[in-house]
Amino acid sequence: MTQTVETLFDEGLERYKAGEDPELLIPVFKEVCDRAPKTSSAWTCLSWLYLLTEKPGKAYDTAQKAVKLNPQDPQARVNLSLAMLEAGKKGVREHIELTQQIIMVAAELREEVEHNIQDGLVRKPGWKSLERVKAWLFD
Template sequence: MAETIAPNELFDNAIEKYQAGESPAKLIPIFIDVCNKSPKLDSAWTCLSWLYLLEDKPQLAIKAALKSMKIDPFDAQTRINLAAAMLEVKQSGVREHIELAKSLVEAAPEVRAQVVANFEDGFSRKPDWASLKRIEKLIFED
């Protein structure tokens, strides 16, 4: 009898693999599985959207970010992911997502710390990520 792993455990294991340097391409199927098993787990959709961005799949990143945003419209990282994907496909409407992310980052030090860490992670994995650099500048400019 095969043991089934709970979606939260699967999610935590995938995050650990990501942090250990596993490639986004190998993690995407795991996050798709988590999202299918727990469709209301907004953090899984946000992670999936990030992985799609790292793999240069902005259209899929938009779809995942929009699903996350429906669950939690006030998640800064989801808004950043969505804005990055929209910039990459030259879609309009980016400003509202950046402005909301900026206000969330300014309002909560823990959100700011997480977003800063995510920018650093993004640039370590994709150093010339133009859309993310642009968003970082817009969020942290005075």
């Protein structure tokens, strides 16, 4: 029996939270994106996994889709900013400024972004681009 997209997504998130290797989760979130291409949260998760596994080009493409689907998602914009920094692309400031505006008015989104940044620094210690984004958003 085929899993629903929601079940697949939720199980992928639980596996991530349990500390599973991001490389192993990429196919799960790719399937979710293939089956539900308008689900911005799936694209956001997939771009994060690509960032954690040193694939900035793929992270950039997937983060762009996430931002296009949900321009008000600060995590999607953080991921896009990170992918741009990692790939040496210009235009990061615009996404950082929009993220700052969003998290300024939405405390729960601010907390989520802070939590995700801390998680990223634990999973990928010394991640220079993420340290820069953290400083821009919270220092």
